[in-house]
Amino acid sequence: MDLKDKNLDKxxxxxxxxxxxxxxxxxxxxxxxxxxxxTKNSKLISFYNNKMVWFVAASIALVFTITMYKQYTSPKIFEMNQIVSDTINTQKNENLLAYSFQEEDVLIASLFVNEANVDAFITNEFINNVLADEYLDEYIIDELMTDDIF
Amino acid sequence: MKSEAEFISELLGANKKDKAFNKLLDLYQKRLYWHIRKLVITHDNANDVLQNTFIRIYKSLPNFQQKSSLSTWMFRIAYNESMRFVDQSKAKYHDSLDDVKNNYSNNLAADSYFEGDEIQLKLHRILADLPEKTRQIFQMKYYDDLKFREIAEITGIHEGTIKTYYYNTVSTIEKNMLNIELLVKN
Structure with a gap:
């Protein structure tokens, strides 16, 4: 104890x-x-103050987000034909599809794509194939009927 | 003997920081305790504020820019911690100005580590009647032995104003103490 401290106490x-x-x-x-x-020890083990840890955590979060986004993102409408045909080809290659294109294939393909896109694809297929065939049948019948009459 | 610059570099460095902080406690613990005790009055409160002060000093050392001396910087931290404690107490009990004046005396009466005789009690009554800032300035100059420039840096009040406050207070206390001594003698 120095003199100054003693005087202070006194x-x-x-x-x-x-x-x-x-x-x-x-x-x-x-x-x-x-x-x-x-305080010092808690500072040493402080997780949140370490910039490196923040950087690594942010990187992991970014990779995870991109992976999840890629996995669940909806394909574009122009990718639909490719997806369906790829699915059918895969099934053919693995002998899952013995004969020809079947209705189930669209259903199987629909498991991999967004529901709205499947609807759009089916509507498109319906207009292109079924309606077109129907229209062609009607045209032929009309032509035949006409030929028969005249 | 080490210069203040050397001592500060040890405090700021990693290798000798703990040893230097230990030395810092030896040098300033008592001075800061008595400075705080006069501001918060009771021993228990002073003990709490002193501990908070040294923890804050330790945490703030990396931010010490050496614009003032180490001593003044530490006194400023102690003063701010004490004022924070006093303000919290005022807010807690919704004290009016009269209550604040009475608080000084009430705190003294409640403190088990105050053993004042008649003259000491009279001195405390005189101090309690002074405006808070005036009393603080008088105590810092008279009891803590701080320079006017240092008090200005600690409190943020202009040095000229501090001198005026101090000399007026000394005059007031001398008059009152003379009356007290006469009363005690009679």
């Missing part, structure tokens, strides 16, 4: 009547060092 005790518990400054010093040590 002045506060004698003139102001302030006291402290026995060995207060020693006990207090140890408490402060202990608290500072805890």
């Amino acid at each position: 002045r506060h005790c004698k003139e102001l009547g302030f006291k402290t518990p026995d060995d207060y400054f020693l006990i207090s010093k140890n408490e402060i060092l202990s608290k500072v040590s805890k």
